[in-house]
Amino acid sequence: MEFLIKLVDFFMPVTLLGIVGFTAVSYLFSRRPFWRELHNIYGCSAKEYRAVPELSVNHARFYFYEESWASDNCIEVKLDRDYLYLGPYFLFSMFIRPMKIPLSDLAYIGKKNYWLSTRDAYEFKSVYGYKIALREGLIESVSKD
Structure with missing residues (x-):
């Protein structure tokens, strides 16, 4: 005891x-x-975000550009045919609110090598100066389904 x-x-x-x-x-x-x-442009409700099915773990990373490339392990990536969803894993959900980004607002800008893998890089059509990089072929694989 x-x-x-x-x-x-x-x-x-x-x-x-x-x-x-x-x-x-x-x-x-x-x-x-x-x-x-x-989030001011693309914010969505937590209920809407939770309704989207999860991707497998190896697809769920994203990298962002804000003066330099960085990664964050507290953000989860989800996709459907029309939207990219970024939101927090449960333990980080106290302050981080999810986003619902129309795929039509992402412009492909090329490949980005990051952490020994190749990523597809995109910039936002509605917001200047920010970019994201997702697993190579991720958006195309969801669009084909």
């Missing part, structure tokens, strides 16, 4: 620290100009 008490005493602060950490990351990412500006 004493072992269980020590175990709880150890995991309680670790769990609280984890919750505070996820909350801080969520808040900091939501304050980035990239996310704020795009």
